Every structure is written in structure tokens, then in C-alpha cells.
Amino acid sequence: DVKVTQSSRYLVKRTGEKVFLECVQDMDHENMFWYRQDPGLGLRLIYFSYDVKMKEKGDIPEGYSVSREKKERFSLILESASTNQTSMYLCASSLPTGGLYEQYFGPGTRLTVT
Amino acid sequence: AQSVAQPEDQVNVAEGNPLTVKCTYSVSGNPYLFWYVQYPNRGLQFLLKYITGDNLVKGSYGFEAEFNKSQTSFHLKKPSALVSDSALYFCAVRDRPGGGNKLTFGTGTQLKVEL
Numbered sequence: 390d391v392k393v394t395q396s397s398r399y400l401v402k403r404t405g406e407k408v409f410l411e412c413v414q415d416m417d418h419e420n421m422f423w424y425r426q427d428p429g430l431g432l433r434l435i436y437f438s439y440d441v442k443m444k445e446k447g448d449i450p451e452g453y454s455v456s457r458e459k460k461e462r463f464s465l466i467l468e469s470a471s472t473n474q475t476s477m478y479l480c481a482s483s484l485p486t487g488g489l490y491e492q493y494f495g496p497g498t499r500l501t502v503t
Numbered sequence: 504a505q506s507v508a509q510p511e512d513q514v515n516v517a518e519g520n521p522l523t524v525k526c527t528y529s530v531s532g533n534p535y536l537f538w539y540v541q542y543p544n545r546g547l548q549f550l551l552k553y554i555t556g557d558n559l560v561k562g563s564y565g566f567e568a569e570f571n572k573s574q575t576s577f578h579l580k581k582p583s584a585l586v587s588d589s590a591l592y593f594c595a596v597r598d599r600p601g602g603g604n605k606l607t608f609g610t611g612t613q614l615k616v617e618l
Contacts, residue, residue, distance in 0.1 A: 429610060431593060431611050432547075432608040434606075479546055479547065481547075489535065491549040492547075493549070494546035497544075
């Protein structure tokens with residue numbers, strides 16, 4: 390079974406802090422994704438990566454950056470956390486492109502910025 | 504641009520009755536369509552997908568979905584609901600070609616199955 394793990398289930402940070410969210414997958418998937426989930430808005434794509442050191446902006450990249458130095462690990466960085474970044478963050482991975490393949494999700498990190 | 508709509512925020516159904524969770528989509532080409540389920544405090548789990556072929560797609564846990572191109576719909580169905588089916592359901596679409604690697608998700612439908 391594909392396993393996608395996220396470093397924290399719950400995280401509380403202060404406004405202005407730099408925040409790192411880590412995601413690791415164990416199935417050698419090329420594609421990895423970061424979403425945020427908010428009530429009434431569904432899932433919105435922040436960034437995705439289709440290879441090591443490759444990344445593309447999603448629909449809401451402002452205030453975020455990402456890093457993918459190794460194939461299995463995809464990090465989401467909040468450069469200066471703000472209260473409007475309080476949300477559930479979900480990482481996912483999938484086999485490569487074509488959109489044919491389903492995405493596998495981690496359990497999520499609920500981030501609260503105070 | 505691709506988009507998907509889930510018109511119902513919540514669906515209530517009695518255990519043993521059939522259930523339907525609605526989804527409509529908009530793409531410029533032909534779609535790839537997906538359903539995911541999210542149980543409380545968990546990540547999303549894949550249920551089923553439509554790529555091509557038969558319009559009726561069968562998936563996990565007894566769920567199925569019907570692709571209707573003329574109505575641009577992909578409704579999720581189950582003949583007999585269980586209390587354990589209570590969860591948040593998301594429809595997602597990818598446009599092909601040209602959709603890149605992006606899935607666009609709906610806003611989700613909360614399914615509540617009652618005894």
C-alpha cells in the first residue's frame with residue numbers, strides 16, 4: 390500500500406514565524422502535491438512537483454514556497470505565517486502525468502497560526 | 504478552465520436506502536473524473552475514477568458512479584447506505600489534454616446516514 394506521511398498532525402505557530410511542513414511518500418511516485426482544505430472551499434492546490442527540484446505553482450501559491458530535494462520528500466514552507474494561513478494542509482502523491490492516476494493523500498496537518 | 508460543482512453541502516439518508524451524491528463538471532476537452540472520501544480527522548481516500556469506457560464505474564466499499572457526458576455529470580451512488588458511509592465526499596476533475604497534473608476538487612458533500 391502507498392503510504393504518505395506528514396510530519397505533524399497538529400501544529401500551533403505564531404504570526405511571523407517560518408513554518409515547515411514535511412511530507413514523505415514511500416512508493417517512488419514522481420508527482421507530489423500540497424493542498425489546503427477549508428470548510429466550504431474544498432481542496433485548493435498550493436504547489437505541485439513532478440520531479441526532484443521541479444515545481445509548479447498551483448491556484449493559491451502566495452505566501453508559500455516548496456522544496457523537493459529528494460524524490461520521496463516534499464516540503465511546504467510558510468515564509469512568514471499569518472492568521473489567514475490557519476487551515477488543514479494535505480499532501481498527496483501520484484504516479485506520473487496524464488492525469489490517469491489517482492492521488493494518495495497523507496493524514497493532514499492542522500495548522501493554527503495565532 | 505476546468506471546474507467541478509457539488510450542489511449539495513449535505514445529504515441525509517436512512518440506512519438501507521439508496522444514496523446519491525451529485526457532481527457536475529466543466530472542461531474544455533474530455534474529462535478524467537474522480538471521487539474521494541474523507542473520514543473525520545483523516546486524509547482523503549480514493550473511491551473510484553472514470554477515464555474512458557463504460558459509463559458506470561464501480562469502486563471501493565460498494566460505491567459506483569455514472570458518467571453522463573450530455574449532462575456533464577458524474578454522480579456517486581450506492582444501492583444501500585450504511586451508517587459507516589457517513590463522511591465527506593469530494594468529486595474531482597482533470598481536463599485532458601492540457602490539464603497538466605492538476606486535479607480540481609469540488610467543495611465537498613457531507614453525507615449523513617442515520618439509523
